[in-house]
Amino acid sequence: MATGFNFGAMSIDALWQMHEELRIVLAAKMAAQRQEIDERLRDLDQFSASSQRAVTALRPKAGPFYRNPDRPTQVWSGRGLRPRWLVFQLAAGRRLDEFRIEADSSIVDADDARAQRHG
Secondary structure (H helix, E strand, O other), rough: OOOOHHHHHOOHHHHHHHHHHHHHHHHHHHHHHHHHHHHHHHHHHHHHHHHHHHHHEEEEEEOOOOOOOOOOOEEEOOOOOOOHHHHHHHHHOHHHHHHHHOOHHHHHHHHHHHHHOOO
């Protein structure tokens, strides 16, 4: 890299002065670049947040897919952590499919009607 400077021939004072000037110029350029990057990241965050809201709004609500046979009001959509009643039942040797709510179940229809009323 040809710079036009013969650093070996320069005095320590001249080199130190150049170092100080370069440090100031470099700090200013780095601050400008950091500000530009911060602005771009803010734009991306806003885009990401609005995209996430749009995707979440389009996702269908999770209905109950599993029901506690001992307490039919306790249901689980299959999302998130398993409820304690289900964990205990599975630990006792039962299978997850045993708790699945059938699509044509009258209990599911009653839940749908209740959800529509309390919407």
